[in-house]
Amino acid sequence: MQVILMMTGNIQVILVMTGNMHVIQVMTGNMQVILVMTGNMHVILMMTGNMQQHAGNTGDDWQHACNTGDDWQHAGNTGDDWQHAGNTDDDWQHAGNTGDDWQHAGNTCDDWQRAGNSDDDWQHAGNTGDDWQHSGKSDDDWQHACNADDDWQHAGNTGDDWKHAGNTDDDWQHAGNTGDNWQHTCNTGDDWQHAGNTGDDWQHACNTDDDWQHAGNTDDDWQHAGNSGDDWQHAWNADDDWQHAGNTDDDWQHAGNSDDDWQHACNTGDDWQHACNTDDDWQHACNTGDDWQHACNTGDDWQLACNTGDDWQHAGNTDDDLQQAGNTGDDWQHAGNTGDDWQHAGNTGDDCNMQVILMMTGNMHVILVMTGNMHVILMMTGNMHVILVMTGNMQVILVMTGNMQVILVMTGNMHVILVMTGNMHVILMMTGNMHVILVMTGNMHVILVMTGNM
Incomplete structure (x- = not known):
């Protein structure tokens, strides 16, 4: 291990090299740049402006601030955290036995853009059965909100559709013989872009368990990860994960009844985002139960590996962590006795x-770029690119995988969906009570304009 500290003016450069892991922290003014390189993984965190990761009056969270166990950069008085998910079950990438998620982890089980009272999530898929675009029978979803059992694109307890909300089971581009749907498919499990032999779906598929771009023979899903263990870009014969490839059932956004996760590939139940009932994590390290983003029942941390349970920049009297925080709930730059967070206290x-x-x-x-009310997420894996841009009431989702491109633009009451797969182009524009569908496939062009009751 080599540690280099250079300080000149208001700039501080910290270089920590241990094994194949390199950590560079550059602080100049109110800007902090952290580069973590380990193996083929590079993590860059740049913070500039009046960035505090936030921390409320109890255990709060990064994009959230609740009163119980919360999330991302936080770690409250229950078991919560950005990279972690403690004894309750909240987290960013986590999805425990209740079901909470990315920016949040409230007093119930809520979600990223959601805030309900059931158990749903953005990337989550707990032991109930919920999903990003989906939401099963209790449960709700991403842009959803609240007390009923509805969903962002979904709505109903039967098999309904995106702009549909009937009492049968119909779909937007679908036309099956069961109850299927574009954004959802409930009791059977079919899909929009799916082509499997089980019951699958684009955003989810309820009580079965399938996937969006999936086409396997097990039960998988894009945002989902049900009672088995499958995942986003997952595919196939085992219950594996997005970037994972373990010997148990794991998942990127998932963290089901076992305990594995994103960049993990261990023989216990460990992972980057997760670290449940065993005690491992991101750059985990095995037989003790400590880690960078987490540290469960012992309470250790990133560059730490102690017997008390302290943290990287922390050194408290409890057991806190870099992204974690044990039974009190403190965080990275923090070292308090309440439940505060990274740059906050x-x-x-x-x-x-x-x-x-x-x-x-x-x-x-x-x-992930967040500035003001704008959120930009770019995920590229293989031939798939996912871009999520949220600014104000506008949301842009670009999903590219293979020859298929899906663009969803939502601004105000207008929804624009562009689906391109092969030589087929489908454009759906909805603004007010007007629906415009343009389908181009080969030399055939179909334009459907619906306005009012026409």
């Missing part, structure tokens, strides 16, 4: 105006 709870996260591992690149 207050009782009000503020946040940043810009955050850039670049994670590269293998052929996967994840870029």
Whole structure:
């Protein structure tokens, strides 16, 4: 291990090299740049502006601030965290036995853009059965909100559709013989872009368990990860994961009844985002139960490996972590006795105006840019590219995989969907009560304009 500290003016450069892991932290003014390189994985965190990761009056979270166990950069008085998911079950990439998620982990089980009272999630898929675009029978979803059992694109307890909400089971581009749907498919399990032999679906498929771009013979899903263990770009014969390839059932966003996760590939139940009832994590290290983003029942940390349970920049009297925080709930730069967070240590709870996260591992690149009310997520893995841009009431989703491209633009009451696969182009524009569908396949052009009851 080599540690180099250079300080000149208000710039501080910390280089920590241990094994194949390199950590560079550059601080100049109110900007902090962290580069973590380990193996083929690169993580860059750039923070500039009045960035605090926030921390409320109890255990709060990065994009959230609840009153129980919360999330991302936080770690409250229960078991929560960005890279972690403690004894309750909240987290960013996590999805425990209740079901909470990325930016949040509230007093119930809510989700990223969601805030309900059931158990649903954005990337989550717990032991109930929910999903990003989907939401099963209790449960709700991404842009959803709240007390009923509805979903972002879905709505109903039968098999309904995106703009549909009937009492039968119909679909937008679908026309099956069961109850299927574009954004959902409930009790059977079929899919929009699917082509499997089980019951699958684009955004989810309820009580079975299938996937979006999946086409396997097990039960998998894009955002989902049900009672078995499958995943996003997953495919195939085992219950594996997105970037994972373990010997148990794991998943990128998932963290089911076993305990594995994203960049993990261990023989116990460990992972990057997860670290449940065993005690391992991101750059985990096996037989003790410590890690960079997590540290469960012992309580250790990133560059730490102690017997008390402290943290990277922390050294408290509890057991806290870099991204984790044990039974009190503290965090990276923090060292308090309440449940505060990374750059924060207050009782009000503020946040940043810009955050850039670049994670590269293998052929996967994840870029998260948050500045003001704008969120940009770029995920590239193999031939698939996912771009999520959220700014104000506008949301842009670009999914490219193979020769298929899906663009969803939502701004105000207007929804634009562009689906390109092969030589077929489908454009759906909805604004007010007007629906425009343009289907081009080969030399055939079909334009459908619906306005009013026409």
